[in-house]
Amino acid sequence: MTQSAAGVMDAVLHPEKPVPPSGPAWGAVISLSLGTFGLVTAEFLPVSLLTPLAHDLGISEGAAGQAMTATAIVGAISAPTVAIITKRLDRRTVMWTMTLLLILSDVLAAGAWSLAVLLTARVVLGIALGGFWSMSAALAMRLVPSHLLPRAMSIILTGVSVATVCAAPIGAYVGDIWGWRSAFMLAAAGGAATLLVQLITIPRLPPIGVASFRSLLDVAKIPMVKVALLVVLLVASGHFAGITYIRAFLEKIPALDAETISLVLLAFGIGGFFGNLAGGLLAEYSLKAVAALAPLLITIAAVSLLTAGASALASAIAVAAWGFAFGAVPVGLQTWMVRRAVPEQAQSAGVLLVTVFQVAIAAGAIFGGLLVENAGITSAIAYSAVATFVAALIVFVLGPKRET
DSSP: OOHHHHHHHHHHHOTTSOOOOSSOOHHHHHHHHHHHHHHHHHHHHHHHHHHHHHHHHTOOHHHHHHHHHHHHHHHHHHHHHHHHHTTTSOHHHHHHHHHHHHHHHHHHHHTOOSHHHHHHHHHHHHHHHHHHHHHHHHHHHHHSOGGGHHHHHHHHHHHHHHHHHHHHHHHHHHHHHHOHHHHHHHHHHHHHHHHHHHHHHOOOOOOOOOOOHHHHHHHHTSHHHHHHHHHHHHHHHHHHHHHTTHHHHHHHSSOOOHHHHHHHHHHHHHHHHHHHHHHHHHHTTOHHHHHHHHHHHHHHHHHHHHHHTTSHHHHHHHHHHHHHHHHHHHHHHHHHHHHTSOGGGHHHHHHHHHHHHHHHHHHHHHHHHHHHHHHOHHHHHHHHHHHHHHHHHHHHHHSOSSOO
């Protein structure tokens, strides 16, 4: 059977599945990659700007850290709902709207004069973040033929990798020179450029099938998916409980200056980029290995900060290793989730992963903030070590027994 005939047969047998265009829309795929870059950059800018931001608004570092929490909570809610409540709208209109919300969030954050305004900006970002991630994979399926989907997803996720490398160090550097507000304005300008590219490149995408709340519940009932979601909750909450306050840790424990902290955060980002690549390669051979070793390496990095953090070199190496480890986490967990669901449930599995991941970010930021306020910064790092170690144990004991 020829490839075109197979496509026609698949469309007849599975009418709910999108029919890819006759030729790949790479411009639109690249525009989605720019979208992921803008969203991830905006989401994690507070990590590199936490201290000056808190000082300028007259709030504590723990309170400023809750800006991460607001984004995560709203992202968890919007991930499963945006695709459903917009089911009658052209998908490109929805994506354009998400990018507009990204720009609005950055502008609001740049002009924030109080914690309330900052939190409002982060709520708007949460809507954009959850809405975008809930539909990006499904859109990729409609922009390229099925045999090019892996390449398209790789391009889209490149935005995440580049943002991981650039967001924290550039945010810290720009914030140190021109002030933290300028970093958000720069992000808003990037969002405007992204919107222009999306307006030009994304074709009409009439709505077809979308995930439902019932399908999410069906996927969540799969035993191995339950284990995966527990691991997601532990790893993500442990990571964000500690990494949200890593700048404050570096300022107080090894007492690094702003320029050195920017370099350390750059090492974290570069580590994340290569961790993403390494995780993808390792997942082809052993899904269980990447799902277990990544959180275990975060544990080792956190323990190293607690025991040798007074050394600038030791702290830099530990933070870079932490970035490398977390870079591999999404690859392992996303592959685990999708493989444990039947093909028709793949989109629902992705939405469920995004939802739980955002809940975990919120839980980690809240708990980390409470620990910082009541027991000091090192307590948040200690929680990171414990949570990720438990996650690694769960994967070793209950994780996938065979590769599929």
